[in-house]
Amino acid sequence: MARDNTIKKVLVIGSGPIVIGQAAEFDYAGTQACRSLKEEGIEVVLVNSNPATIMTDKEIADEVYIEPLTVKALEQIIEKERPDSVLPTLGGQAGLNLGMELEESGFLAAHGVRLIGTTAQTIKKAEDRQEFKDTMEKIGEPVAASKVVHDVEEGVRFTNTIGYPVVLRPAYTLGGSGGGIANDENELREILQNGLRLSRVHEVLVERCIAGWKEIEYEVMRDAAGNCITVCNMENIDPVGVHTGDSIVVAPSQTLSDKEYQMLRSSALNIISELGITGGCNVQYALHPTSFEYCVIEVNPRVSRSSALASKATGYPIAKVAAKIALGYTLDEIKNAITQKTYASFEPMLDYCVVKIPRLPFDKFITAKRTLTTQMKATGEVMSICDSFEGALMKAIRSLEQNVESLLSVDFSSLTEEWLLRELAIVDDLRIYRIAEALRRNISYKKLHEITQIDIWFIDKLKILVEMEQRLKSEELVPELLAEAKRIEFPDTAIAMLTERTPEQVRALRKQWGIEAAFKMVDTCAAEFEAATPYYYSVFGRENEAAGERTKKKVLVLGSGPIRIGQGIEFDYCSVHATWAFAREGYETIIINNNPETVSTDFDIADKLYFEPLTAEDVENVVRIEHPDGAVVQFGGQTAIKLTESLMRMGVPILGTKAEDVDAAEDRELFDEILEKTRIPRAAGGTVFTTAEARTVANRLGYPVLVRPSYVLGGQGMQIAWGDAEIEQFMEVINRVAQDHPILVDKYLQGKEIEVDAVCDGTDILIPGIMEHIERTGVHSGDSISVYPAQTISEKIQDTLVEYTRRLAAALHVRGLINIQFIVMDEQVYVIEVNPRSSRTVPYISKVTGIPIVDVATKVILGHSLQELGYTPGLAPKGDYVAVKMPVFSFEKLRGAEISLGPEMKSTGECLGIAKTFTEALFKAFLGAGIILPKHRQMILTVKDADKPEAVGVAKRFAGLGYKIYATRSTAKYLQEHGVDALWVNKITQESPNVMDLILGHKIDLVIDTPTQGHGDKSRDGFLIRRNAIETGVYCITAMDTANALATSLESEPERFTLVDIATVKNI
C-alpha cells in the first residue's frame, strides 16, 4: 500500500500543559510526527495550549494555535483551517479524548474531516472498560476478572468464581479509603462490609489480585495492511502495584525466557490486530511469576510515555513511523532512519541494557506521601544505557540529580534489622537503597524476594554493586579492581569515598592505568548493519565507536536532565533551539542529555547525541573524545549551569556569558556590589546566622520579611514571616541543616511582580517583551499568572525597567540571555533576582512576540550584534495580542502535598491564552488549565484576616456571577457585615453538615482559601480543606489576586474565540 494522496492537510492535537502523568513525551512524539508529516508535503495545523513546547513552533507546523484544548476551540479551528484529517493519537489521553468527542458529535463528518491514525471504534474498544473486556474475552486474552458489587453476598459469590486473593476498591471514597486485599472469605466479608458503608454509592469493585506479579510492557506497531511488529518490551523491576511511570524499568525484559517473551509478544500482536490499531500501541501485562498465566492490564491505543521510552531505548522512532502509517504507508515501505538500510518492519534488537528511573517530586513536597501506588507521582524520568544492568542502574541513579550517586547515597545503616525488614515492605522511591542495606547485612535473596516480590535476578545485581562497595573498602585499589568498578559504573566520586581518596586521585589512577570510557552506538540492530545516524552511550573496557573526527567547529550543548518542578520542558525547548541555531551557523552540534521524554534526545536533533548522566565525570568522558571548541550552558537550566566550572577545568571554553559573571548574579555580596554600582534599588535586607540576629534585622526592616537560605533553587525553603514567632519558627527549620552560607532576611515588598527576558550582545540589549504577574510578589514567578504585554504599568516604569535591564546586562557582561524579576511598588522599581541564562518564560515570549529569542541569543553568543541581525535595540514594540500564561498544578496526584502558593514553586506546567483582549486571553488561559466554570455556581470562601477586606470585593463579583457563597464563621460574618449574602457553614472540626461535607458533596465549583501564616491549628484546618477540595476535583485558589482574575475571566466569557495563528505573529 502506498501513501494516501487524499490527505493533504492534517490537524494534529497536542497534549496540553505538563502534568504528572502527561509530560514532555508528547512534545517529543508530536514534534517528531509533525516533522514526519511535513517531510511528506502535508500541511500541518497544530493545536496545543502549552507554549513551552517545541511542537508549537512555526518551524514544526504550518499553522500553530496555542488555544485551550476544548471541543469549542477545536471546532473553530477546524472551521477556519478546513483540514481534511485529524490526527489525535499523538497528544496523549487529552488529544485522544478530544478526537473522540469531535467524531462522536458528528462534527468531523459534517465538515468532511476524518480521524486518521486510528478509528473512533478502535479507541472505544481500547478505552471503554466494558468494551475492552468484551474484546479481550472474544480473542481469548485474559484480563484480571472484576465486578462491581452492591452487597456482601454478591461479592462472596463473585469471588468464589475467580478465587482469592481479591482487591476491593470502594467507589467514590477519598483516596481509596475502605479498600484492601482479602485473602479469604472472612477478610472479604469484613472489608467489603466496611467498604460498602464508606462508599457514597454503596459500590465496591472486587478484582482478582495480581499485585506482586511481574509487570511487562510491549510497544507494538501495526499498519493498515495488518502488518505488526514489536518495537521493544520492558520489564518493571517493581512488580504490579506500582504505576509503571513510577517504577524502575529495564529494557528489554531480563527474567523472561523466550517462551514467555514470545507468548506475550504474540498476545500483544493479537490485541493490536483485533483492535485494528494503525500506528503505535502499548500493552501492559501482569505475568504470574511462577507460571505462564498472565493478564492484560491496559492497552493505550496511542503513543505514550512508554512509547517515548521505547523509542529512545531502541532508536526506533515510534511517533515518526506512526505518522507515516497514518498516511497509509506500510511498515515495509518506511525506511529505518537510523540505519537507512533496514525498514520499519525490522524489529529492533538491543545489544545493551536500558534502565529508566522516575524523578519523583518529594524533595519539593515534603509533606506528600512517598508511597508509590497505581497513581503516578513522578514528574519526569531519566534513562541510561550500558552493557550491564548494574552499570545502567548506576548511571541512571546519578542522572537523577537528587544528590545520589550510588546505592550508598541514602543511608539506612542506622536502622535495626527488625526495622529494616519492616521498612522493606514500604514501596517508595527509596526502596532500592533499603534493599542495598539489607544486602550489606546479608539478608537472604529469598527473604528479600518474599518481602518485595522483586525478582532475585535484580536483587543479585544489587548485591553485585554492594559487593563492589565492600571490595573497594577492604581491598587494595589495583588496576583490575578499578576497572571492574568502572565497568559497573561506579563514579569516581563514589570510588574516592570508598577508598578514602579524592576524586582527582581516582581520576589520575584511571589515566595512569588507561581505564577510560568508550562509547558504543544505539543502532536498532545490534551492529548487524552499519548505522547512519546512531547515538551513543558509554561503557568501560571496550572499543570506542565514537570517532572524534573533525570537519567543522564543534559545540557542546548541555541538556537539562529530568523534568522536575522548577526545571521543565522550557529548557529542552531552549537546548533544542540553540542546537539548531548552532547548526545553522555551521557548527557540528553535540548534545548530552539523559531524559528520554524530550525532543533534545531525539536521534536527529544534534549531529551527535550522547545519552549520558550530566555529571562532571560523564561530561568529561565526552569532552575527551570530542574536544569541543566550546560549550554552551545558558540554555540547559540549573543542570547545565552547575557544570560550568567543571567544563572550564576541562579546558572547554564557555560560550556566552562568563562563569564569573553568572556567579556574581548568584552571590549575595557580589550582586549587592553590582546593584550599588548600577544604582538599582532592591528590597532592604541583611544576612544573618542566628535567630536573634534574624529578629533584629526583621524588626529593623519591619514585617513582613522574606526569609531564605542562600544558594537555593526554585525558592526552596523560602518563607514570608509576619512576626517574631514566625522568624523563630523558620530559623529553627532552616538551621536544622548546618548552613554554609548566611541566611537572607529581606523586607518583603508586596507589589506588582514584573519579569523581563532579554538578549544582550555586549553593547545593546533586546527586550522582546515585558511580562506582568497577576499575583503580587510572594508567589513564585513560575506559579504566577503572567501577562504579556504588561497591562498596568506606566510609561515611566516601563522606561525604568528597560534602563535597569540594560544596566544589569552591562554590569554582568551578559552575552546571550538574561532574565530579571522586578517588583514595582509605589511607582518605584526594585530588582528581586537576576539570572544570566535562559528562563522558563523564553519559549512563551518567543512565540507571542514572534522573536526567536534562543536563535538570536545563540547568534549573539557567536559574535553577531543585535543591530546586524536586524533588531532595533531596546524594548520591542508591543504585539497585537495579549497573552496570559497560566500555571498548571498536579496536586491531586500527590496525596498530602500542601497546595497553597508561596515563594517555593509548585506548578508542573503551564498553558497559554492568547487573544486580542486581556479578558479573552485570561478566559482562554483558565480554560486551557482545565478550569471550566461555572458548574454548580456554589463556592466556599474562607480567608485569613488580612485578606478579608479584599474578600468582600471578590465575593461580590462571584455573587454577581450567580454564585452562592458559603463561608466559615468569621469570614461569613465579615462578608455579611459588608453587604455580601454569605451563608455560614460549620468548620471541619464542628458538627456536620460542615465545610467538608459541602466539598465532598460534589456540589462546589470553587474553594478560595488563603492560608494563615504559620503552622498553627487554623492552618491545619485550611490544609484539610484545600487537600480535600483538590482530591474531590474542586478548583482551589489560595491568593486573592488569582480569585479576582478568575472573576474577570468568568465575567467576560466570549461567544466565540479569536483564533491566533502563532506562525503569523510578528511584531517588528
Add this chain to the structure above:
Amino acid sequence: MQAKLILEDGTVFTGASIGSTRTTISEIVFNTSMTGYLEVLTDPSYAGQAVAMTYPLIGNYGVTPDMESGRSWVDGYIVRELSRQASNFRCEGSLSDFLLAQDIPGICGIDTRALVKLLRDKGTMNGMITTEAVEVGEVLPQIRAYEVGDVVSRVTCRKSTVLPGKGYRVALLDLGAKKSIAQALNERGCEVTVYPAHTPAQRILDSMPDGIMLSNGPGDPKSCTDIIEQIKLLYESDVPIFAICLGHQLMALANGADTHKMKYGHRGGNHPVKDAETGRVYISSQNHGYVVDVESLPKDVAVPSFTNVNDGTNEGLRYLNKNIFTVQFHPEASPGPLDSGVLFDRFIEMMGDA
C-alpha cells in the same frame, strides 16, 4: 581462567573461560536474539559453528526445558556477560553448569559488539577459542584451514522414530531438525515419523505418508549431494512437501538452482519477510548462512513466495504444479516470533487437498 578468541584474520579477543576449557576451532557466527539462548545452543543447525550472542546479558533465566534437541550442538559459545544468578520458575540450573556438562568451550567478557562489527565488515570467519597460551601466528594456518564439513551426518538421528498422532501422517526428514518442527506438527494432530537424513527416498515414499517435511540443518547445502539426489525423488512423487531452511535449500538445489554463502548470514528473531502473494509481512526467526539464488531457479519450476524486506534475499519458494512450498526462515520459531506458525496450517490444508 583466561580464554582467548583468535580469528582467522589474526584478531585476538581476551576474556574469561566459560564451560569447557578445551580448545575448539569453528566458524564464528553471531545471533541477535535477546532471549532464547538455550534454543540456540541446542539447535543442530549450529553444528560446526561457535555462536556469539549480541545481547550482552545471557543466562538470566538459567536452563529451562526449552531444548531444541537432546544436547547442545554449538562448537563454541561467546557472550559478553554470563549471569551468575539464574532466575525463572522453570529454571533447572545455571547456564554455566550446562556448558560444562555439555563440554562446550566458551568465552565471556569480550567486546561482543566489536566482534560482530568485524564479522559484519569482513564476513563470517573461522576462529579458535582456547585457554592455552598459544602463539597466534602458529595457530592461524590451522584456524584458516577449518571447514564445517559434513555436519548433517553428525547431527541427524540414527534411526527413525514415530511421534504418535491421530491426524495426517507426516514423514520428517531429519537434517538436523529442531524439536519444535515435529512439535508444531504434533500439535496439529499429525503423526510424525522422523527419518535419518540419509534415508532413501523410496523408503519414505513406501510408508505412504500424507506429507513430507524437510527440516532445517547445518552446513553448506551443496555438500549434501546424496541427500539432494533423494530429494529429487521426493519431488517427483505427488506427496505434499513443506521444507524449512536447509530443507528449502536442498529442494532448490534438487531442482537445478544454485545457493551461495552469505557474507554473514541471518541469525536472529527480527527479520521481516514479505509474502509475495498477500503482501503481508511476518517477523521471522532466522538461522542461515547460505541462501538460494532465485535467478538460478528455472522460472517454470518455482516462484519466490517470500522475500526478505531488508536485503531482498529469497526467503521462500512455491513450486509450480506441485504441492510443495519451502521457506528459508523458521515458522517453528524457538527462539523467535511465532508469527509465521500459520505455515504449518497451510501444510495441513495442503495435505487435505492432496
